[in-house]
Amino acid sequence: MKNIKTNLKNNNTMKYKVNDSCIGCGLCESTCPEVFHMNGDVAVAIEGEVPESALAAAAEAKEGCPVGAIEEA
Numbered sequence: 001m002k003n004i005k006t007n008l009k010n011n012n013t014m015k016y017k018v019n020d021s022c023i024g025c026g027l028c029e030s031t032c033p034e035v036f037h038m039n040g041d042v043a044v045a046i047e048g049e050v051p052e053s054a055l056a057a058a059a060e061a062k063e064g065c066p067v068g069a070i071e072e073a
């Protein structure tokens, strides 16, 4: 199992985190609700790796954040 995970990591897995710059606009949740959720006044990303089906939308959310608050984790 460990080897399988390592191999996946070397391919196209991705994690994101939201930093303190978030202004709570909600755009990332609208763009990629599989990964980003509003939690009070700010957005949070899921803890685990982004599902392959959501990779493109999550990348779009990162690009679209007006304050650059979404980082690769």
Ligand code: SF4
Binding pocket: 018, 021, 022, 023, 024, 025, 026, 027, 028, 029, 036, 042, 043, 064, 065, 066, 067, 068, 069, 070
């Ligand atoms: S798009 Fe950026 S500023 Fe807006 S809620 Fe998401 S992380 Fe926060």
